[in-house]
Every structure is written in C-alpha cells, then in structure tokens.
Amino acid sequence: MPEGPSIVILTEEIGSFAGKKVLKAEGNAKIDMHRMENMKLLAIKSWGKQTLLCFKGFYVRIHLLMFGTYRVNERKETAPRLRLTFARGEFSFYTCSVKMVDGDVEKDYDRTADIMSAKWSGAKAEKKLKGPTGQTKSTKKTAKTNVCDALLNQDVFSGVGNIIKNEVLFRMKIHPESTIQGLPAKKLKAMIKDAAVYSHRFYAWKKAFVLKKHWQIYKQKECPRCHIKAKVKYIGKTKRRTHYCDNCQVKYVG
DNA sequence: TATAATGTTTGAAC
C-alpha cells in the first residue's frame, strides 16, 4: 500500500475524524492506548510514507511498511494494530509500525523533503544529493551514489518508493545504473523535478483506480517505446527490484 | 504451492 501518494489518499479518507474526540483506542501496538482516549484528534497529517495522528503534546506515527493496510468504518478479520473509535465511525490499521512520540509534528519533520507537500523543494533535494546526505552516509569524497538509491533516500525524497523510482527513471530516460555524480546538471534537475511530478500523477491515477495501467516500465514485460524485452535487476545498495529498458535509458556514470 | 512484493529498523560483523 505504501508510497507517499497512497498515504496522502489515506489521510484524506480518514480526514473527517480530525477534530473529533477519540472514545476508544485499542489494538496490539505496544503503545499507551489509554493516552488517546477522551482526547481530541487534532489533525491527521502525513510526511512521506508516514501517517501522523496529532494530539495535544504528542502524536502517533504510523508506517505501513510493506504489508500494512487500513479500513475505515469496516473491519478486517485479523486483529488491528490500532483502532480508534469515535462517536460516529472508526478506523483501523493492520500490520504496521505504530509509535507514540512526544512533541509536535511540525518541529520534527521537514516538509520541504516531502515529495507530496506543497512545500517540497527540488533545490534542497539537489543540495542534499551534492552534499553529505546524498552521499549515502559515506565520508569519502569519491563515493558515488547510484540513482536508484538516491531516489529511495527518504531524507531527500520522502515518499518515493520503488514504483515511483522505476517510473521516474524510465520517464527521464536515465539508466538505473547511472550515478548522481555522472548525471549532467540538467538531467539531475529533471529527475528531481519528475520525482514530484510523477508522484502527483501517481496520486491522481491511484485515486481513480487506474494506477496500474499507467505503469510504463514497472512490472512490464517490454519497453513501451522500443518494444524490446524489459530488464529486471536488483540494483544499488538498496538492492530493490528495478525494471528498465537497456535501449531507451542512458547510462550516465561519473 | 512457493515466491516475491509499493519498506524500514536493528544489531552483528567487518
């Protein structure tokens, strides 16, 4: 379920509960459920792939990881990690990571890093990629960052997941074995920009239930442009499955 | 039925 755009849709689906009082909090997450009861759920926010349920003085951070799901005003058979019940309705989260954090969301998260945020800043992402954050935590100046790893770096592209990664690289005609340092400046800027542009397309398509049919390379058997057989390989330090066209995507290595 | 998949954290090993 979980790349940034899907989480934005999630927050919209439970958005009507914002401002409402939690009557009951339950589930098998190891947090103090009682703390939320009889408190007003002040706001429902997201940052990248995280859903943030804001209360006075603390917030609950939910990450769906790979298999997380949720239901609004209906239930799955399995036990929920977290279920909040209100006077009118409820929502439940299953198989996800749930943490309760003291403090304020706005102080803890940098909105300019969130690919779906109106405050997203491509310029800042570019700076990070050129600076130590983008260098995969390596202190070596010679360290080269693979573009797949860069796009999946949540400090830089919060919300980008494996689907968005694959599609952006295909759209930009960048071979997944390229490096950030090898990309011409123009190409790098285009890739950064498209990470946000495509994420918003993803959002619209997902909402209209037509996301899959718009996948150009992700899980595709052949390249839609030149029709040769699409390649699949586990690339980068992240070793995530990468679909690409050896013919249409240009390899830039520094 | 076995496999792989929209992900991250942890802690051991180097």
Place this chain on the structure above:
DNA sequence: AGTTCAAACATTAT
C-alpha cells in the same frame, strides 16, 4: 568508529 549486511517483521496476490 564508521559502514555494511543479513535478519526480522508480516500479508497476500500470482
């Protein structure tokens, strides 16, 4: 001490 890596977690569609 910094980095890398495998393991753990857990569900469901193909």
